[in-house]
Amino acid sequence: MPKKYCLAIDLQEDPALMEEYKRYHRDVWPEVKQSLGDSGILAMEIYLVLNRLFMMIETKDDFSFEAKAAADLANPKVQEWEALMGRLQKPLPNSDPNKDWKWQLAERVFEYKSS
Numbered sequence: 001m002p003k004k005y006c007l008a009i010d011l012q013e014d015p016a017l018m019e020e021y022k023r024y025h026r027d028v029w030p031e032v033k034q035s036l037g038d039s040g041i042l043a044m045e046i047y048l049v050l051n052r053l054f055m056m057i058e059t060k061d062d063f064s065f066e067a068k069a070a071a072d073l074a075n076p077k078v079q080e081w082e083a084l085m086g087r088l089q090k091p092l093p094n095s096d097p098n099k100d101w102k103w104q105l106a107e108r109v110f111e112y113k114s115s
Helices: 015-026 030-039 065-073 076-086
Strands: 003-011 041-049 052-059
Touching (some): 015 076, 030 076
Antiparallel strands (some): 003 052, 041 052
């Protein structure tokens, strides 16, 4: 059974940088997409409101954020992408600067499914 996660991070509050982020995501590098699939991510969407990003991911049962972070650290092209995105993103106020994963996992507080 696939798992679903929602994560959040902010963008720098600069319209030009926010547009740059959107431009990059209109044509995500193939190596980055490959790394997503290789890690067990089945689907991903990113939404923007004001300067807050929300990432929705659906993963295989055995997906691990720790394994994804380790694989990303070993992938030079993903590291290049992360460096580009890092200058456009702004960690949330309660972020742990010692973590490799900048996005923060959101807590689900409600779910509805039609019958």
